[in-house]
Structure formats: C-alpha cells, structure tokens
Amino acid sequence: MNAALATAAVVVRRTIAATAEELFDAWLDPEAMAVWMRPGSILNTKATVDARTGGRYEIVMQSATETYPHTGVYRVIDRPRRLVFTWISRGTEQRESLVTVDFFARGAGTEVVVTHEQLPEGAKPSHTEGWTSALARLEESRRQGSHRP
Amino acid sequence: MGEYMPTQLDGVFNALSDPTRRAILARLSGSEARVTDIAADFPISLNSVSKHIRMLERAGLVRRSIIGRDHLLALDAGPLEEAQAWIEKYRRFWDDSLAALDTYVTSRKEKRK
Numbered sequence: 001m002n003a004a005l006a007t008a009a010v011v012v013r014r015t016i017a018a019t020a021e022e023l024f025d026a027w028l029d030p031e032a033m034a035v036w037m038r039p040g041s042i043l044n045t046k047a048t049v050d051a052r053t054g055g056r057y058e059i060v061m062q063s064a065t066e067t068y069p070h071t072g073v074y075r076v077i078d079r080p081r082r083l084v085f086t087w088i089s090r091g092t093e094q095r096e097s098l099v100t101v102d103f104f105a106r107g108a109g110t111e112v113v114v115t116h117e118q119l120p121e122g123a124k125p126s127h128t129e130g131w132t133s134a135l136a137r138l139e140e141s142r143r144q145g146s147h148r149p
Numbered sequence: 150m151g152e153y154m155p156t157q158l159d160g161v162f163n164a165l166s167d168p169t170r171r172a173i174l175a176r177l178s179g180s181e182a183r184v185t186d187i188a189a190d191f192p193i194s195l196n197s198v199s200k201h202i203r204m205l206e207r208a209g210l211v212r213r214s215i216i217g218r219d220h221l222l223a224l225d226a227g228p229l230e231e232a233q234a235w236i237e238k239y240r241r242f243w244d245d246s247l248a249a250l251d252t253y254v255t256s257r258k259e260k261r262k
Contacts, residue, residue: 010236010239010240010243012240012243012244012247013247014244014247014248014250014251016247016250016251016254016255017255017258018254018255018258022254022258023250023254026250026253026254032253035249035253036246036249036250036252036253036254037246037249038249039241039242039243039244039245039246039249040241040242040245091238091239091242112247112250114243114246114247116239116243
C-alpha cells in the first residue's frame with residue numbers, strides 16, 4: 001500500500017492482550033462474529049462465512065429498527081498476519097470498498113489495524129492525494145479564519 | 150451500519166480530489182474573494198480557474214454572489230462537515246468493533262482460566 005492510498009482511508013488500531021491467531025480466527029468465525037461484531041446500536045449480528053480466498057461472506061446486523069446487510073469476498077487470508085476482504089453495504093451505497101486487517105505482535109499482545117479504503121468514489125487511489133488530510137487541513141484553516149471579524 | 154447518504158458526498162470528495170480546488174478552498178477559508186483575485190493567485194488560465202470554481206459550486210462548497218461587476222466567492226463549510234461526519238461514522242464503526250473484539254477475546258481467556 002502506498003502513502004497516497006493510506007491517507008484516503010479510515011485507519012483504526014487497537015492492541016489487545018491475545019495472540020494473533022486468536023484474534024485472526026475471531027474475524028472468520030460466525031459464532032465469534034455474532035458476539036463481537038455489534039458496533040454502536042447493533043443488537044444482533046448473523047454471519048455466514050466461506051473462509052477461503054475468493055469465498056463470500058454475509059454479515060447481517062440488526063438494530064432495534066433497521067437491518068444492515070454487509071457482503072463481500074475474501075481477497076487475502078494469510079493467518080495470522082493479514083485478512084483482506086471487499087465490503088459492500090448500505091453505507092457504501094452498495095459499492096465495493098476494501099477492508100484490510102493486519103495483526104502485529106506487540107509484547108504479550110497483538111495490535112490489530114483495520115484499514116477501510118476506497119470510500120467512496122472520490123477516494124479511489126487514482127486521486128493521488130488523500131481527502132482525509134485535506135479535510136483536516138481545511139477544517140483547521142476554517143476555524144482559524146472564523147476568528148476574524 | 151449508518152443511515153448516511155453518500156450520494157451527495159461524491160461531489161464533495163471529487164471536488165476535494167484536486168490540489169487546485171483544495172487551494173481555492175483554503176484561500177476562501179481565510180476570507181471571501183473575487184474570482185479575478187483567485188485567478189491571479191494561480192499560474193493557470195482564468196478559464197481553468199473558472200471551471201474549478203464551478204465544480205466547487207456544484208459540490209455546494211462555494212457560494213457566489215454578484216455585486217455589480219464583481220463575482221464574490223465564499224466558502225460554505227456545511228458539506229465539509231457532512232463529509233467529515235460520514236468518515237467519522239466509519240471510524241467509530243471499526244473502533245467500536247475492535248473494542249468489542251477485545252472484550253470477546255479477553256473474556257473467553259478469563260473463562261478458560
């Protein structure tokens with residue numbers, strides 16, 4: 001992944017006191033996913049997984065009022081280092097985005113890094129400069145500007 | 150996840166994908182400016198600058214008011230805030246998920262002890 005691509009993405013990381021294998025497996029095990037893949041207002045998650053390169057998954061998340069299906073295909077399954085899959089949801093307007101999960105040994109634990117990219121059309125790598133940093137810069141300069149009379 | 154509507158954001162992200170347009174926005178974030186002032190800031194033709202400005206207007210990032218012969222441009226940060234909120238939702242989605250993964254894996258380890 002080049003630097004330009006990295007800036008056109010959402011990157012989230014967390015170090016967890018577990019082995020890379022344990023954490024990696026939790027991403028592909030429907031029983032585990034039903035428990036932990038419930039961000040925000042999600043009450044119930046049901047996953048079906050064909051855990052091989054080119055295999056499909058479906059994750060259906062339910063809140064009190066809404067159902068959010070997510071689908072995609074596994075591109076890389078490199079246990080316990082890296083997992084790459086496409087991600088299509090209502091949130092991506094049914095267009096393909098890409099999620100990469102990297103697992104790094106950190107002392108007794110493992111750092112999990114999620115990179116969600118190609119969000120949305122405007123963030124494609126052909127646009128060589130990232131908009132995330134552009135937004136941050138703009139927001140910053142706007143705040144400074146707003147102090148003017 | 151989220152109930153956000155990225156359709157209108159495409160215009161915003163496309164508008165932000167070009168360095169000249171970002172520079173125009175940065176310029177306007179300081180103060181309003183006339184089209185001719187902005188054109189003078191960039192080593193490209195007035196015609197090219199106008200095209201960039203029209204794209205920013207279509208994305209809702211720039212407002213134009215005509216005062217006499219002057220076309221005055223101002224930044225409208227509303228769509229930027231929407232774009233940021235949209236990115237923030239994704240960030241929170243994965244942040245929450247990793248926190249839940251942490252709880253799940255570590256509580257399983259506790260049980261096994």
